[in-house]
Amino acid sequence: MGVPEGGRGDGNRPSREFRYERKFLVDQLDVHRVRALVKAHPSMFYEPYPPRYVNNLYLDTKGMENYFANVAGAEERQKVRIRWYGDLFRFVDRPVLEFKIKCGLVSTKLQYPFEPFWLDGRFRGRAFRDPLRRLHHPDGSTGTLQDLDVVLLNRYYRWYYATRDHRYRITVDTDLTFYRVTGMANSFAHKQVDHTQIIVEMKYGRECEEGADRVSGFFPFRVTKNSKYVTGIERVFF
Numbered sequence: 101m102g103v104p105e106g107g108r109g110d111g112n113r114p115s116r117e118f119r120y121e122r123k124f125l126v127d128q129l130d131v132h133r134v135r136a137l138v139k140a141h142p143s144m145f146y147e148p149y150p151p152r153y154v155n156n157l158y159l160d161t162k163g164m165e166n167y168f169a170n171v172a173g174a175e176e177r178q179k180v181r182i183r184w185y186g187d188l189f190r191f192v193d194r195p196v197l198e199f200k201i202k203c204g205l206v207s208t209k210l211q212y213p214f215e216p217f218w219l220d221g222r223f224r225g226r227a228f229r230d231p232l233r234r235l236h237h238p239d240g241s242t243g244t245l246q247d248l249d250v251v252l253l254n255r256y257y258r259w260y261y262a263t264r265d266h267r268y269r270i271t272v273d274t275d276l277t278f279y280r281v282t283g284m285a286n287s288f289a290h291k292q293v294d295h296t297q298i299i300v301e302m303k304y305g306r307e308c309e310e311g312a313d314r315v316s317g318f319f320p321f322r323v324t325k326n327s328k329y330v331t332g333i334e335r336v337f338f
Contacts, residue, residue, distance in 0.1 A: 117208060117209075117305070118203070118207070118208045118305075118306060119206060119207065119208070119303055119304060119306065120205060120206055120304055120308075121207060121302070121303050122302045122312065123299065123323070123324050123325065123326050124299070124301070124316075124319060124321030124322060124324060125298075125321070125322050125323075125324035126297075126299070126300060126321050126322075127296070127297060127322075130298075131274050134272055134300065135259060137318075137319060138270055138272065138300075139261075141315075141318050141319075142318065143318075144263065144264065145263060145268075145270060146264065147259065147260060147261055148260055148261075148262045148266075150260075151258060151259040151260070152186060152257070152258060153185060153186060153255055154255060154256055154258050154273075155183065155186075155188050155253075155254075155255045156182065156183050156253070156254050156255070157181060157182040157250045157252070157281070158180065158250065158252040158253075158254070159180045159181065159248040159251065160248060161248060162249070164333070166178060166180065167329070167333050170330050173325075175203070175204060176201075176203055176204075178200060178201045178202065179199075179200045179327075180197075180198070181197075181198050182196070182214055182250075183195065184196070188219065189220055190218075191218050192217055192218070193216045194213075195213075195214040195215075195216065195217065196211050196213060196214060197211070197212045197213075197235070198210070198211050198212075217231075219253075221286065221288070223281075223286050224284060224285060225281045225282055225284075226283050227250065229248075229249070232246055233246050249283060250281045251280075251281055251333070252278065252279070252280065252281055252333055253279040253280075253288065254278045254328055254329075255275075255277050256273040256275055256276045257273065257274050257275045258271050258272065259271065259272040267304060267305070267311075268308060268312075268315050269302070270300065270301065270303075271301045272298065272299075272300050273298065273299040273328075274295070275293070276293070276294045276299070276328065276331075277291060277292070278291060278293075278331070278332035278335050278336050279291045279336065280336035290336060291336070292336055299326055299328070300321055302315065302316055
């Protein structure tokens with residue numbers, strides 16, 4: 101199955117599409133009611149892809165620079181993660197390395213095919229240092245990638261929706277689960293699971309901003325700056 105959210109990139113030519121994201125935190129409705137509201141929207145959202153589990157291994161520096169930049173709301177900040185879909189603990193044969201870059205109010209993702217790996221009780225947070233060193237960026241450098249280690253594992257179940265013209269896309273995420281990852285072997289026993297929180301995200305290109313208020317105004321949801329990475333770090337480390 102392909103990657104609905106942007107392209108996977110093609111060798112040294114990663115996809116790059118700047119877009120807006122509006123996030124909503126739902127804590128008064130169950131997921132069935134939330135999905136019913138999306139389907140009842142006047143814009144006639146449909147499901148372009150079947151729902152599935154999304155898995156992420158987040159990487160950060162020893163000083164957690166990406167975490168603190170996101171907490172502070174820095175004008176330019178990034179998150180670095182390895183993403184795959186479906187089963188969690190297994191041989192991950194088609195992982196994707198993603199850099200989610202935030203510039204002011206818009207964001208983009210750079211995506212690269214990544215080396216396959218096993219995720220099991222022998223996995224170490226430093227496991228990707230060599231694969232990152234071998235990764236070739238478009239400019240031929242790896243920059244600070246070699247300073248990154250895996251610090252967090254998270255997963256959630258995601259539904260996908262889009263308008264027929266694909267100008268607006270919505271995702272609904274439930275069953276958020278977070279695992280602490282250390283530099284030594286990980287049993288993945290230390291985890292936090294949230295079966296009640298629902299995250300709704302509306303995504304659209306910069307050319308669609310004018311109609312975004314009309315689309316989002318239909319929903320009785322509370323706007324949030326929720327970051328799954330920040331939430332996960334704070335739940336399993338602090």
